[in-house]
Amino acid sequence: MTTEPATQVTSRGEPITEASALDGSKGESALVVEHLTKHFGERVAFDDVSFEVGYGEVFGFLGPNGAGKTTTVRTLGTLLAPTSGSATVAGIELRPENGSAIRSRISIMPESPGLYLRLTVRENLECFAGLYELDDVRARIERALRAINLEDRAGDQCGSLSKGLRQRVALARALLNDPAVLFLDEPTSGLDPVASREVHGLIASLRERGVTIFLTTHRLEEAERLCHRVAILNTTLRLIGRPDELRDQLFSRSLDVRVRSPLEDPTAVLGGLPGVKGWAHAPSGYTLAVSDPEIAAPQVARALVGAGVDILSIAESRHSLEDVYLELIDEDVEARRR
Amino acid sequence: MSFSWTRVRAIAVKELRDYRRNRFVIGTMTVLPLLFIILPLIQVFHTYAHVHSSNLNLHVGASMLYMLVIPAFMPSTLSAYSVVGEREQGTLEPVLITPIRREELLIAKALAAFVPTLGIAYLVFGIFLAAAAFFANPVIASAIFSGTHVLLQLLFTPLLAGWGIWVGIAVSARSTDVRSAQQLSVLGTLPLLAILALISLNVIAVSAGLAVGLAAVLLAIDLLAWRAVAAMFDRERLITGRSA
Numbered sequence: 001m002t003t004e005p006a007t008q009v010t011s012r013g014e015p016i017t018e019a020s021a022l023d024g025s026k027g028e029s030a031l032v033v034e035h036l037t038k039h040f041g042e043r044v045a046f047d048d049v050s051f052e053v054g055y056g057e058v059f060g061f062l063g064p065n066g067a068g069k070t071t072t073v074r075t076l077g078t079l080l081a082p083t084s085g086s087a088t089v090a091g092i093e094l095r096p097e098n099g100s101a102i103r104s105r106i107s108i109m110p111e112s113p114g115l116y117l118r119l120t121v122r123e124n125l126e127c128f129a130g131l132y133e134l135d136d137v138r139a140r141i142e143r144a145l146r147a148i149n150l151e152d153r154a155g156d157q158c159g160s161l162s163k164g165l166r167q168r169v170a171l172a173r174a175l176l177n178d179p180a181v182l183f184l185d186e187p188t189s190g191l192d193p194v195a196s197r198e199v200h201g202l203i204a205s206l207r208e209r210g211v212t213i214f215l216t217t218h219r220l221e222e223a224e225r226l227c228h229r230v231a232i233l234n235t236t237l238r239l240i241g242r243p244d245e246l247r248d249q250l251f252s253r254s255l256d257v258r259v260r261s262p263l264e265d266p267t268a269v270l271g272g273l274p275g276v277k278g279w280a281h282a283p284s285g286y287t288l289a290v291s292d293p294e295i296a297a298p299q300v301a302r303a304l305v306g307a308g309v310d311i312l313s314i315a316e317s318r319h320s321l322e323d324v325y326l327e328l329i330d331e332d333v334e335a336r337r338r
Numbered sequence: 339m340s341f342s343w344t345r346v347r348a349i350a351v352k353e354l355r356d357y358r359r360n361r362f363v364i365g366t367m368t369v370l371p372l373l374f375i376i377l378p379l380i381q382v383f384h385t386y387a388h389v390h391s392s393n394l395n396l397h398v399g400a401s402m403l404y405m406l407v408i409p410a411f412m413p414s415t416l417s418a419y420s421v422v423g424e425r426e427q428g429t430l431e432p433v434l435i436t437p438i439r440r441e442e443l444l445i446a447k448a449l450a451a452f453v454p455t456l457g458i459a460y461l462v463f464g465i466f467l468a469a470a471a472f473f474a475n476p477v478i479a480s481a482i483f484s485g486t487h488v489l490l491q492l493l494f495t496p497l498l499a500g501w502g503i504w505v506g507i508a509v510s511a512r513s514t515d516v517r518s519a520q521q522l523s524v525l526g527t528l529p530l531l532a533i534l535a536l537i538s539l540n541v542i543a544v545s546a547g548l549a550v551g552l553a554a555v556l557l558a559i560d561l562l563a564w565r566a567v568a569a570m571f572d573r574e575r576l577i578t579g580r581s582a
């Protein structure tokens with residue numbers, strides 16, 4: 001399979017316009033990141049990362065373990081000072097003296113929920129309402145608890161909650177201050193499928209409400225389901241765009257054809273078709289490289305019927321985001337071996 | 339954005355709630371005071387019955403020193419946990435991503451150790467005084483209440499607590515695990531305990547002037563330590579346990 005070298009993307013994608021922004025800052029971007037780099041001594045956590053995220057957008061940040069996802073979140077959240085580069089977070093320039101102002105406008109749900117286990121759910125939330133100097137604390141806590149469907153467990157000590165519930169409390173805590181940008185660092189790591197689905201449901205409902213979300217994950221189906229756009233990071237930013245765009249960029253489109261018995265001379269039947277660029281044998285049939293499946297599929301069907309072959313199925317083969325991801329990361333692994 | 343007492347209060351309240359449900363903390367807070375009130379009470383009710391009255395003043399002062407071990411020692415074990423313990427539990431990061439400033443976090447942590455320490459130390463001292471006033475030999479009781487003993491006790495309790503707290507927090511901010519932080523911070527209070535021991539063994543004779551001088555030095559150290567520890571409370575270091 002061919003991959004264009006054009007995957008070293010530095011271009012910034014268009015901010016999504018269909019989603020509505022919660023606060024009035026529509027038009028400008030929630031995050032603008034330019035050539036941001038972070039080193040820990042000799043070790044490079046991430047290097048020369050540039051992208052932009054619009055208000056109301058759900059932006060997926062994908063990458064393997066150690067790719068620099070958490071470090072990026074911490075840097076944008078003013079916990080770590082960048083080594084070089086610049087960024088604007090929620091409309092405020094990323095600088096040491098703006099730390100407190102930036103942190104009051106965003107929130108981060110870290111990889112581990114980090115709840116005070118001896119305190120109740122409500123006491124945990126009260127502490128953070130105080131840290132954000134919120135008024136109307138009771139009402140806000142009720143609203144946050146309602147958002148995560150956990151009103152009935154408010155009086156329970158967090159130590160008695162399951163991992164999934166703790167994750168939801170951490171999400172409620174991150175929602176308390178109505179953040180302009182919500183960073184979720186692997187919100188479903190270590191959760192079972194049911195608990196993951198619940199967290200996905202919560203994120204989807206936040207997306208509906210137009211909350212700007214920066215979601216790091218290495219679960220591809222999660223990103224594909226929830227994100228308007230994704231970026232793939234492996235120390236450097238490898239790729240950025242809508243999930244379907246990335247697929248088209250990396251993979252040529254193809255048709256999977258299954259037939260009851262093999263063709264005697266496939267080249268004669270398939271080779272001459274205008275929509276078909278090439279073909280290869282596949283289990284119980286053929287894979288055809290095509291420029292447009294909608295034009296090629298009827299041509300192929302007619303040609304096969306004309307050749308007297310029984311067709312079992314003709315379908316466009318869909319590459320998942322996972323294929324894109326693996327393709328890219330494998331490339332990196334090979335490049336390192338060379 | 340300026341210094342916010344709302345944020346200080348949020349953290350301090352959380353810490354106090356957490357102490358109340360922490361068996362280790364409750365244990366330290368009961369065993370240590372019990373130990374260091376029983377000793378002076380035994381001396382007051384038992385030993386001093388035979389002491390010549392001219393030496394009585396000295397002996398009474400020495401046994402009251404035992405109670406100063408409480409404010410010197412207790413806060414250092416509490417505050418040794420405060421940073422590294424939270425880092426291990428993963429509860430530090432959520433706090434650091436709120437608008438809280440390093441000075442606010444530091445003051446909140448210090449207050450959370452200072453308030454219960456002061457409360458318990460003064461309570462223990464109050465019990466001691468009450469026992470002496472009502473049940474002790476009148477000669478001994480008057481030796482306790484005359485002179486500067488009570489005043490010095492009240493003065494040194496917060497000063498020693500301040501030392502223990504700054505040592506504990508400083509060690510905690512730089513440690514990578516709770517156990518070594520607690521051991522180190524106990525070591526850090528040893529100089530104070532050594533001075534107390536020397537005084538109580540009569541190696542150092544305490545005059546009122548020396549006591550006031552000592553108090554002034556401790557106050558100065560406490561104030562300087564607050565600056566030094568505040569400089570240590572860098573977010574990057576707190577999160578990663580190492581310097582930027």
Ligand SMILES: Nc1ncnc2c1ncn2[C@@H]1O[C@H](COP(=O)(O)OP(=O)(O)OP(=O)(O)O)[C@@H](O)[C@H]1O
Nearest residue numbers: 040043045063064065066067068069070071072578
């Ligand atoms: N405090 C630190 N000191 C030194 N190196 C660090 C520090 N934090 C992270 N790193 C290194 O930076 C790189 C990126 O780490 P990071 O945690 O950001 O990755 P990640 O993409 O979040 O990985 P994961 O999927 O495992 O969470 C790794 O090589 C890591 O070892």
Ligand SMILES: [Mg+2]
Nearest residue numbers: 069070071111
């Ligand atoms: Mg991570």
